[in-house]
Amino acid sequence: MEFPKGFKWGTATASYQIEGAAGEDGRGESIWDRFSRTPGKVLNGHTGDVACDHYHLYKHDVALMKEIGVDSYRFSLAWPRIYPTGAGQVNHRGLDFYKRLIEELLTAGIEPAATLYHWDLPQALEDKGGWMNRDTALYFQDYAETVFQELGDSVQLWITLNEPWCSAFLGYGNGEHAPGKQDFAGHLHAAHHLLLAHGLALQAYRALNLPAEIGITLNLTQQYPASSSPEDQEAVRKADGFHNRWYLDPLLKGFYPQDMPEFLSIVAPKIQPGDFDLISAPLDFLGINNYSRGIVEHDGQGGYRSVPPQGPVTAMGWEVYPQGLYDLLMRVHKDYGPLPLYITENGAAYHDLVEQGRVHDQERIVYLQEHIAQAAKAIQDGVPLQGYYVWSLLDNFEWAFGYERRFGIVYVNFETQERMLKDSALWYQSFLKGLARG
Ligand code: IFM
Numbered sequence: 001m002e003f004p005k006g007f008k009w010g011t012a013t014a015s016y017q018i019e020g021a022a023g024e025d026g027r028g029e030s031i032w033d034r035f036s037r038t039p040g041k042v043l044n045g046h047t048g049d050v051a052c053d054h055y056h057l058y059k060h061d062v063a064l065m066k067e068i069g070v071d072s073y074r075f076s077l078a079w080p081r082i083y084p085t086g087a088g089q090v091n092h093r094g095l096d097f098y099k100r101l102i103e104e105l106l107t108a109g110i111e112p113a114a115t116l117y118h119w120d121l122p123q124a125l126e127d128k129g130g131w132m133n134r135d136t137a138l139y140f141q142d143y144a145e146t147v148f149q150e151l152g153d154s155v156q157l158w159i160t161l162n163e164p165w166c167s168a169f170l171g172y173g174n175g176e177h178a179p180g181k182q183d184f185a186g187h188l189h190a191a192h193h194l195l196l197a198h199g200l201a202l203q204a205y206r207a208l209n210l211p212a213e214i215g216i217t218l219n220l221t222q223q224y225p226a227s228s229s230p231e232d233q234e235a236v237r238k239a240d241g242f243h244n245r246w247y248l249d250p251l252l253k254g255f256y257p258q259d260m261p262e263f264l265s266i267v268a269p270k271i272q273p274g275d276f277d278l279i280s281a282p283l284d285f286l287g288i289n290n291y292s293r294g295i296v297e298h299d300g301q302g303g304y305r306s307v308p309p310q311g312p313v314t315a316m317g318w319e320v321y322p323q324g325l326y327d328l329l330m331r332v333h334k335d336y337g338p339l340p341l342y343i344t345e346n347g348a349a350y351h352d353l354v355e356q357g358r359v360h361d362q363e364r365i366v367y368l369q370e371h372i373a374q375a376a377k378a379i380q381d382g383v384p385l386q387g388y389y390v391w392s393l394l395d396n397f398e399w400a401f402g403y404e405r406r407f408g409i410v411y412v413n414f415e416t417q418e419r420m421l422k423d424s425a426l427w428y429q430s431f432l433k434g435l436a437r438g
Pocket of ligand 1: 014017289345391399
């Protein structure tokens with residue numbers, strides 16, 4: 001497998017999933033604090049109060065990354081650490097944590113890649129309507145500007161939002177994620193405001209003339225028909241519109257997909273003049289999170305439904321289908337290129353067991369090898385892919401599944417906070433050692 005010079009190899013995490021220290025150094029409440037403490041919302045009543053205690057153990061975690069040999073670390077900043085109520089006074093103790101983390105990374109020779117928003121909205125903003133309220137996008141711009149001014153010269157890669165589809169649909173559409181609202185139309189308004197927030201942050205970034213790259217990360221899943229019937233092809237168009245194009249098109253073409261009139265009529269009243277100019281301002285790269293594929297069939301009523309996976313699945317029930325990554329990269333490049341791409345997340349949850357001090361997670365190793373091979377194939381076929389981040393460095397708080405789903409290449413004992421490199425981390429280490437990098 002060949003990768004271009006300067007290709008970045010990394011691992012990824014997110015603030016609420018690993019930091020813990022929920023009430024420390026002035027951090028405000030986030031929607032995930034509120035949601036996870038609401039009975040019945042998260043498996044086993046787990047919360048991110050302690051998580052991997054990374055807030056205190058970050059030096060140790062950076063040392064682990066150095067041992068593995070990654071070039072770059074993708075983490076996210078918790079907005080409520082920096083603005084405890086979303087706006088107003090900056091909490092410098094919160095910002096200082098990220099300064100310490102970045103310093104530690106740079107000393108270890110690891111490039112910081114920072115995401116501004118990975119789902120932990122300040123609860124005070126949710127109390128004003130959250131992402132359904134257009135003002136949240138303006139508060140986000142202020143938060144982003146503060147972060148760029150404070151940390152802008154030490155971060156190499158900026159990501160405005162992680163997976164706005166999840167923030168919008170899971171948060172406001174079906175309610176599986178915080179803040180747990182169930183309002184289909186509302187979720188499209190939330191999506192529009194998230195995209196606007198991205199555009200406003202990008203505008204703030206460009207105004208500061210900072211040297212690093214900036215982009216956004218989408219969770220994209222290639223959709224396949226259950227059969228070759230025209231009805232199932234049509235089902236694919238709709239599923240693709242909902243999961244992928246509703247975000248790709250406004251960002252990269254400057255308008256919502258015109259073949260989705262039922263969505264357009266809902267969101268149209270919220271669109272203001274100039275919104276698409278902000279949303280579609282040029283990106284330095286697009287980040288792609290990919291784990292699986294979708295297979296859909298028509299439902300006989302003008303809609304579609306998912307059909308069960310046709311191959312092996314991970315502990316999330318997600319089909320392992322590496323070719324889906326290749327197909328997705330080729331398609332994004334063909335329909336939206338030329339634009340540099342990063343795989344900002346790829347990985348798998350399995351039911352890992354500790355056996356005599358080792359975790360033999362062979363399935364995860366194979367998953368990573370096969371996906372990396374598909375990424376290499378896409379590069380060979382012309383896709384300007386610039387990096388690959390394994391999700392995740394550590395076992396962590398997997399949202400509505402609490403600590404029951406382990407995605408880490410590093411095992412975490414949540415009782416003792418001990419870490420242990422799984423076989424997949426050792427494999428990644430030797431794979432990286434074997435590459436000619438530079
Ligand atoms: O854990 C999540 C992450 O926060 C966002 N992308 C998908 C991962 C696995 O579900």
